Amino acid sequence: xLNTNLWGWISIVGTPCMLQESLQRSEEARITLxxxxxxxxxxxxxxxxxxxxxxxxxxxxxxxxxQRRVRTVLRYxxxxxxxDMFRDFWYPASLRRP
Numbered sequence: 001x002l003n004t005n006l007w008g009w010i011s012i013v014g015t016p017c018m019l020q021e022s023l024q025r026s027e028e029a030r031i032t033l034x035x036x037x038x039x040x041x042x043x044x045x046x047x048x049x050x051x052x053x054x055x056x057x058x059x060x061x062x063x064x065x066x067q068r069r070v071r072t073v074l075r076y077x078x079x080x081x082x083x084d085m086f087r088d089f090w091y092p093a094s095l096r097r098p
Contacts, residue, residue, distance in 0.1 A: 002074070002080065003085040004033075004084075004085045005086060006030070007028070007030055007031065008029045008031070008050075010027050010095065011025075012054070014057075022059055024056070024057040025054065026055050027055070027090075027091075029053075029090045031049065031090070032048070032049050034046065034047045034049065035047075041076050045075050046073070047074070048071070048073075049070070049071045051069055052067065052069065052070060052090050072087075
């Protein structure tokens with residue numbers, strides 16, 4: 001019914017593991033799952049909350065770190081909550097799949 005990751009990582013700027021680049025930026029997300037009070041087709045809606053930390057390396061030294069939180073609600077459609085275990089709801093808008 002539900003298949004999802006509870007941790008994710010994405011490179012935003014630069015090439016992962018290439019220390020010669022002047023700027024690298026990545027994000028990692030710890031995702032928590034909660035049961036909502038609402039329901040569809042007899043199954044409770046589920047919410048995923050991503051606690052996202054952005055890491056930056058500038059000229060080989062650790063730079064700024066930013067944090068944000070992103071939330072989405074999954075609704076049961078009669079068969080599943082969606083089949084994409086690599087959910088990208090927490091990605092920056094420019095990197096999300098259409």
